Amino acid sequence: IVDDQPVTVFVDRVSSDSDDVSSTGDDGLFVHRTERDGLVFYEVSPFDSPQVTRYMIRPVDSGRPGL
Numbered sequence: 001i002v003d004d005q006p007v008t009v010f011v012d013r014v015s016s017d018s019d020d021v022s023s024t025g026d027d028g029l030f031v032h033r034t035e036r037d038g039l040v041f042y043e044v045s046p047f048d049s050p051q052v053t054r055y056m057i058r059p060v061d062s063g064r065p066g067l
Contacts, residue, residue, distance in 0.1 A: 002045070002047070002051045002052065005045060005046050005047065006045065006046075007043060007044070007045040007047070007051055007052050008043070008044045008045070009041055009042065009043050009044075009052060009053055009056065010041070010042040010044070011039055011040070011041055011042075011056075012039070012040050013038060013039060013040070014035055014038055014039060014040050015038075017040040021033065021042065025046075025048060028046055029044055029045065029046060030044070030045060030046070030047060030048055031043070031044050032044075032045075032049070032050040032053065034050060034053050034054075036058075037058045038058075039058060041053040041056060
């Protein structure tokens with residue numbers, strides 16, 4: 001929650017991503033797509049700019065498959 005507004009972030013590998021998702025805010029929500037460290041972040045919120053994805057970091061590789 002940012003400024004009492006809900007913010008949702010979806011994360012996937014860039015290799016699994018389809019970058020054809022977008023939103024102009026016509027429905028009251030914006031979708032912001034950011035690529036970093038081999039991951040893609042989709043932030044969905046009522047804000048016209050990303051609010052939380054810049055603070056997200058990739059966890060340290062634990063050696064477990066799939067991470």
